[in-house]
Amino acid sequence: MQPLEAKVHCEQWPASPLLKVAGLAEFAAGTFPPERMLLDLRDARVRAAGSAICRLPWAGFLTDVPEHAPPSRPWIAVPQGAFKVGVGDVVELRPHASKMALRYRRGSNNNILFTTERCNSYCLMCSQPPREVNDGWRVSQLCDLIELIDKDAPSLTVTGGEPTLLGKDLRRIMARCAEVLPQTRLHVLSNGRAFEDGALAQMFEGLHPSLTWGIPLYGDHYSLHDYIVQSAGAFSQTVRGLYALEAAKQRIELRVVLVEPVVERLTELARFIYRNLPFVEHVALMGTEPIGFARAHYDDLWMDPADMAPVLAKAVNFLSKRSIRVSLYNLPLCVLPESLWAYSRKSISDWKQQYLPACEQCVVKGRCGGFFAWTTDKWTSQSVEPVRGTSCAKH
Amino acid sequence: MKFAARHAFVGNPGYRLLPLRFRRLPWDQGRVLVTSMSGDWLIAQRNDLERAVTGQLDPGEPLFADMESRFLISADPDRSTLAPLLSQYRTRKDYLAEGPRLHIFVVSLRCHHTCAYCQVSRRAVGQTAFDMTESTAQHAVGRLFDWPAKTLTIEFQGGEPLLQFDRVQQLTKLIEQRNRTEKRALRFVIASTLHDLTDEQLSFMRDHGFELSTSLDGPEWLHNLNRPRPERDSYRKTVDGIERGRRVLGDDAVSALTTLTRRSLQVPKEIIDEYRKLGFHSISLRPLSPYGFARKTGARHGYTIGDFLKFYEVALDRLLQVNRNGYFLEETYTRMLLSLLLTPFSHGYVDLRSPTGAGLGAVVYDYDGRVYPSDEARMLAAMGDHSFALGQVDESIETWMSSPGMQRILGAGVAEALPTCADCAYVPFCGADPIDHYARQGDSIGHRPTSDFCRKQMGLFDTLLRRWEQGSSEDRDILEGWALRATCREGVLEAA
Numbered sequence: 001m002q003p004l005e006a007k008v009h010c011e012q013w014p015a016s017p018l019l020k021v022a023g024l025a026e027f028a029a030g031t032f033p034p035e036r037m038l039l040d041l042r043d044a045r046v047r048a049a050g051s052a053i054c055r056l057p058w059a060g061f062l063t064d065v066p067e068h069a070p071p072s073r074p075w076i077a078v079p080q081g082a083f084k085v086g087v088g089d090v091v092e093l094r095p096h097a098s099k100m101a102l103r104y105r106r107g108s109n110n111n112i113l114f115t116t117e118r119c120n121s122y123c124l125m126c127s128q129p130p131r132e133v134n135d136g137w138r139v140s141q142l143c144d145l146i147e148l149i150d151k152d153a154p155s156l157t158v159t160g161g162e163p164t165l166l167g168k169d170l171r172r173i174m175a176r177c178a179e180v181l182p183q184t185r186l187h188v189l190s191n192g193r194a195f196e197d198g199a200l201a202q203m204f205e206g207l208h209p210s211l212t213w214g215i216p217l218y219g220d221h222y223s224l225h226d227y228i229v230q231s232a233g234a235f236s237q238t239v240r241g242l243y244a245l246e247a248a249k250q251r252i253e254l255r256v257v258l259v260e261p262v263v264e265r266l267t268e269l270a271r272f273i274y275r276n277l278p279f280v281e282h283v284a285l286m287g288t289e290p291i292g293f294a295r296a297h298y299d300d301l302w303m304d305p306a307d308m309a310p311v312l313a314k315a316v317n318f319l320s321k322r323s324i325r326v327s328l329y330n331l332p333l334c335v336l337p338e339s340l341w342a343y344s345r346k347s348i349s350d351w352k353q354q355y356l357p358a359c360e361q362c363v364v365k366g367r368c369g370g371f372f373a374w375t376t377d378k379w380t381s382q383s384v385e386p387v388r389g390t391s392c393a394k395h
Numbered sequence: 396m397k398f399a400a401r402h403a404f405v406g407n408p409g410y411r412l413l414p415l416r417f418r419r420l421p422w423d424q425g426r427v428l429v430t431s432m433s434g435d436w437l438i439a440q441r442n443d444l445e446r447a448v449t450g451q452l453d454p455g456e457p458l459f460a461d462m463e464s465r466f467l468i469s470a471d472p473d474r475s476t477l478a479p480l481l482s483q484y485r486t487r488k489d490y491l492a493e494g495p496r497l498h499i500f501v502v503s504l505r506c507h508h509t510c511a512y513c514q515v516s517r518r519a520v521g522q523t524a525f526d527m528t529e530s531t532a533q534h535a536v537g538r539l540f541d542w543p544a545k546t547l548t549i550e551f552q553g554g555e556p557l558l559q560f561d562r563v564q565q566l567t568k569l570i571e572q573r574n575r576t577e578k579r580a581l582r583f584v585i586a587s588t589l590h591d592l593t594d595e596q597l598s599f600m601r602d603h604g605f606e607l608s609t610s611l612d613g614p615e616w617l618h619n620l621n622r623p624r625p626e627r628d629s630y631r632k633t634v635d636g637i638e639r640g641r642r643v644l645g646d647d648a649v650s651a652l653t654t655l656t657r658r659s660l661q662v663p664k665e666i667i668d669e670y671r672k673l674g675f676h677s678i679s680l681r682p683l684s685p686y687g688f689a690r691k692t693g694a695r696h697g698y699t700i701g702d703f704l705k706f707y708e709v710a711l712d713r714l715l716q717v718n719r720n721g722y723f724l725e726e727t728y729t730r731m732l733l734s735l736l737l738t739p740f741s742h743g744y745v746d747l748r749s750p751t752g753a754g755l756g757a758v759v760y761d762y763d764g765r766v767y768p769s770d771e772a773r774m775l776a777a778m779g780d781h782s783f784a785l786g787q788v789d790e791s792i793e794t795w796m797s798s799p800g801m802q803r804i805l806g807a808g809v810a811e812a813l814p815t816c817a818d819c820a821y822v823p824f825c826g827a828d829p830i831d832h833y834a835r836q837g838d839s840i841g842h843r844p845t846s847d848f849c850r851k852q853m854g855l856f857d858t859l860l861r862r863w864e865q866g867s868s869e870d871r872d873i874l875e876g877w878a879l880r881a882t883c884r885e886g887v888l889e890a891a
Contacts, residue, residue: 220464222474226404236476272464275739276479
C-alpha cells in the first residue's frame with residue numbers, strides 16, 4: 001500500500017500550489033508552462049543538462065539534495081521511503097504544514113477528482129464517510145488540477161462525497177475536462193438522487209465525449225435501497241434520476257455492493273434492471289470494501305462471497321444473456337466459480353491493493369484483483385485458497 | 396451513530412393495488428398469472444393473490460417486494476415512484492412513436508398461381524389492367540415521405556410483383572432518389588413466389604439491398620397441392636428461387652412462410668423438417684385468413700382454432716427437438732409472443748398492437764391508387780366492402796387519417812378498452828384487430844367468446860407460458876433464446 005500524503009522538507013514557497021513534476025521530456029514537450037512545474041533534479045540526466053535549463057521560470061525544484069537547487073529558488077525534498085513521486089505526477093504542496101499530497105499519478109489505474117466530502121446519503125457500508133464541511137474551494141483547485149493532468153491520461157474517476165451536490169460547479173469541472181482532456185474517459189460516481197427533476201441531468205447533455213455515470217442501486221423496491229443508503233425517499237430519487245440521465249443521453253453504469261441484504265434479492269434486482277432500466281451499459285457487482293462505516297455493520301452486511309456464488313451466477317447469466325454487460329469487482333477468483341472468472345475485473349486501485357500469503361501458491365494470481373489492503377480475517381472469505389490449476393490449463 | 400434499522404424505511408404502513416389483471420392457470424387452478432398494466436408479471440398462488448387483493452400482505456414477506464417491484468401494488472406513495480411503470484409503458488408502446496413504418500406497394504394483382512386459399516383476389520397473368528400505373532407510383536412515393544418514420548420498410552407485393560418488375564425498379568429508384576435529401580433508413584422487401592426470377596432481377600435486388608419473402612408450405616407434395624400450377628412445379632420453382640436468391644443476396648436475406656391448410660395440419664413434423672432440410676433458421680406457421688379466395692373455399696380448406704392449436708403443440712415439440720439437436724430454428728410468431736412475455740420491449744409486428752397497427756403501423760398502396768390501412772382491408776375492398784378504405788394516393792395523409800375508415804378502426808383499435816380484452820391478463824401482450832373481427836364477425840369491436848382471433852391468442856399464450864414455466868431448463872433456454880434474439884433484430888417480422 002502506498003501513502004498518498006507525506007511530510008516533506010521545503011523552502012522558499014510563498015503559497016500552496018499544485019505542481020506537476022517535470023523531467024526532460026516534459027521540458028521538451030512544452031505542454032505545460034514551467035511556472036506550474038517542479039523540475040525533478042533527482043534525475044542525473046536533468047542535472048547533466050546544464051544550468052540553462054534551471055534558469056527557466058520553474059515553480060521550483062524536486063531534489064534529494066537541496067544544494068542542487070539554484071540559490072534562492074523554491075525546492076522540495078522528499079524524505080527517503082516516505083513517498084513515491086515521479087515525473088508526470090501532480091502534487092499539492094502545503095508549505096506551512098510541510099506536507100505534500102499526490103493529486104495525480106501518471107500511469108495509475110485510478111486517478112480521482114475528489115469533489116467534496118459532503119453527501120446526501122449515509123450508506124451502511126460507506127468506505128469514505130461523509131463530513132458536513134464547507135469545501136467549495138475544491139472546485140477551483142480541481143479546475144487547476146485538470147490543467148496539469150497528462151493529455152493522454154486514459155481515465156479519471158470523479159468522486160466524493162456526492163459530486164452532484166456541487167450542482168452547476170460539477171458541470172464546470174466536466175466542461176473543463178472536455179476542453180483540456182478530451183481524450184480522457186470520465187467516470188463519475190454519484191448516487192444520482194440530485195437528477196430526479198431532470199434539470200441537472202440536462203446540463204450534461206453533449207458535454208463530454210466519453211462520460212459515464214456510476215450510480216448505485218441496491219434493491220428492486222424502495223425500503224431495501226433506502227435502508228442501505230439510510231435515506232428515506234432515496235430509491236425514488238435515484239430511479240427518477242436514472243431516467244433523467246437517460247433522457248439527457250448519458251451513459252450509465254449501475255453499481256451494486258454485495259452486502260447481505262442486497263444479495264438476498266440480487267436476482268430480483270437483476271430482473272428489475274432488465275425490465276425497467278435496460279438502457280444501462282454496464283452493471284458492476286462489487287464486493288464490500290471493509291473500511292469506513294462497513295466495519296461498524298459487520299453483522300448486518302457480511303456474507304461470505306463463496307456463499308453468494310449461486311446467486312451471483314444467476315444474476316450474471318441473466319444480465320449478460322440480455323446484452324447488459326456485467327463485471328464482478330473486489331472478489332478474488334478463488335471464491336468464485338470458474339464460470340464467473342471471465343466477468344471478474346482487477347478493480348482494486350493499485351495503491352490500496354494487496355495479496356495474502358496464500359496467494360503466493362496460486363496459479364491465477366496474475367489475473368486476480370487480490371484484496372483491499374485493509375482486509376482483516378473476518379472480512380475474508382473462508383474459501384480463500386490458492387488455485388492449483390484451471391480447466392483452461394489443460395488445453 | 397445515527398443509523399436506523401430496516402423497518403424504519405418501510406414508510407407508512409399498508410399498500411394500494413395498481414391496475415392488475417389475472418388469469419387462473421388452465422394447467423394449475425391453484426395458481427394465477429398476474430400482469431401489470433405495462434406487461435410485467437408473476438405467477439402466484441391463488442390464495443396469495445386473494446391475500447394481496449384484500450390488503451393482507453406483510454411488508455416483510457418476499458411476495459410484497461415481488462409485487463411492488465413488478466408494479467402490481469404500490470406502498471407508501473411518498474417514498475415509491477411509478478416512473479418505471481410509465482417507462483415500461485412507453486417502451487411497450489414505442490411502435491406508436493413514429494407512425495407507420497411498413498409501406499406495402501401492390502404493384503400488380505396478376506399471378507400465375509391459382510391457390511384456393513389466396514388471400515388476395517389475384518388476376519390472370521395477361522390482365523395488365525391490374526398493374527399499378529406510373530403516375531400512381533409517383534403519388535405513392537410522395538405520400539411515403541409524408542410520414543414521419545425514420546425507418547421505412549417498403550414491401551413490394553402482388554399478385555406476383557415479379558410480373559411487374561419494371562414498376563418495382565421504378566419505385567425503388569424514385570424512393571432512393573427522394574431519400575438522398577430525406578435520409579431515412581430504408582428496407583426493401585419483395586414478397587414473391589420467386590418463380591421465374593431472372594438474373595437481372597436478382598442483381599437489381601442485390602444492388603438495392605432487397606430481402607426476399609416467399610411462401611413455402613412444406614414438403615413438395617403439400618406445397619404443390621396447396622399452390623397449384625398447371626405444370627405442378629410450384630415447389631421446384633420456389634426452391635430454385637430460394638437457392639438463387641441466397642447465392643446472390645445472402646442466406647439471411649431470404650425468408651419463407653407457410654400458409655396452413657387442413658392438409659398441413661396433418662403433417663407438422665414434415666413441414667418443420669422441410670424447413671430444416673432447406674437450411675432455414677426461421678419458419679412462420681400461419682393459419683388461414685378469412686379473406687379473398689380463402690373465404691369462398693373455407694369449408695373445403697378450413698379448420699377450427701382448436702385443430703390449429705393441436706397442430707401447434709406438435710409443431711412446437713418438433714421445433715424444440717430440432718433446436719436441442721443443435722440446429723437453430725425458430726417460429727416467428729412464437730418468437731414475438733415470447734418476446735412480449737419475457738422482455739420489456741416493443742416489436743415491429745403490425746398485426747398485434749394496441750392501438751392497432753392498421754393505419755398506425757402500416758399503409759397499403761394498391762395498384763389502382765387506393766390506399767388501405769392493412770392488407771386485410773384491401774382484401775375486403777376487393778370483395779366489395781370498402782369500410783376500411785382510407786382514400787386515394789393523390790390525397791393527403793391527413794385526409795386518410797381522418798377518413799371514416801380510420802375512425803372505424805380507431806374506435807375499436809385499443810385492446811385495453813375492448814369488452815373482455817379489458818379484463819384479460821394477456822392484454823398487455825396482445826393487440827386489437829378490428830378489421831379481422833369485422834371480416835369474421837361483421838363487427839369491428841367483435842365478440843371475444845366466439846372470436847377465433849381471441850381463441851388463437853389465448854391458446855398460444857397459455858401454451859407458451861406453460862412450456863416456459865414447466866419445460867425442462869433446456870427447452871426454457873431455447874424459448875428464451877428466441878425471445879431475446881427477437882429484441883436484437885426488430886423489424887424482420889413486420890413484413891411477414
